[in-house]
Amino acid sequence: MSDDGGTVDGGDSAERRAILREPAHQVSPRAVPFWTVSALLGDAVVVVAAAVAYFLVPDVPGWVGLLVLLLAVAAVAHVLLMPRIRFRVHRWEVTDTAVHTREGWIGRESRIAPISRVQTVDSRQGALMRLFGLASITVTTASAAGPITVSCLDDDTARQVVTQLTAITASTEGDAT
Incomplete structure (x- = not known):
């Protein structure tokens, strides 16, 4: 756009009409609990496997426990945030x-x-x-x-x-x- 509101290349309003609008429909509101449960199931498997490995493997350095804790925090954030963000976007x-x-x-x-x-x-x-x-x-x-x-x-x-x-x-x- 130029300073006077016209297009730089001299195009007309047809160029402006070609701007893509967002799709009209959202997915079902039931997608939020579906995505929440799906994320919870998948993340729980990963966090539980990491925690079990941490406690069952002998002589694991202490920093690995911190990584398992960070993984659990990331999983909680994923389960809480991802479904709601996806619903607004999809x-x-x-x-x-x-x-x-x-x-x-x-x-x-x-x-x-x-x-x-x-x-x-x-x-x-x-x-x-x-x-x-x-x-x-x-x-x-x-x-x-x-x-x-x-x-x-x-x-x-x-x-x-x-x-x-x-x-x-x-x-x-x-x-x-």
């Missing part, structure tokens, strides 16, 4: 022209796939996701970057999105390559 949207996602909690990734590039639409629901009434959708495209995943949607929303994407892609011309 967003998704499906339109007649594209699938758009944003995810992450430390780093951020935004992905957009034109509907004409969609090859398959899959849904997944592991045991823990089923317990929380959640499902994930994976949209495979003709992209070297790999599939786009929309994680932690309510069961019903996931089914509706799969149905919507199937209908849109079936009516879209092109060979998804």
Whole structure:
């Protein structure tokens, strides 16, 4: 932008309209307890294994105990902070022209796939996701970057999105390559 509010390269308002907005929808609020329990289970295994090793292995230096304690503190911070940050960041949207996602909690990734590039639409629901009434959708495209995943949607929303994407892609011309 120049000082007078115009663009440096002389572009018009079409350039401003091309600015990417964030996807319209958040994931399910049940994603927070799901991510909390998932993190708790994974972190507990690591912390317990480190603590058991510390106490069972003879002649371990004292500083290793400090490392185990720091690991436990980091695990608690991870379990408390990560789910809430992810919930604020994770967003998704499906339109007649594209699938758009944003995810992450430390780093951020935004992905957009034109509907004409969609090859398959899959849904997944592991045991823990089923317990929380959640499902994930994976949209495979003709992209070297790999599939786009929309994680932690309510069961019903996931089914509706799969149905919507199937209908849109079936009516879209092109060979998804």
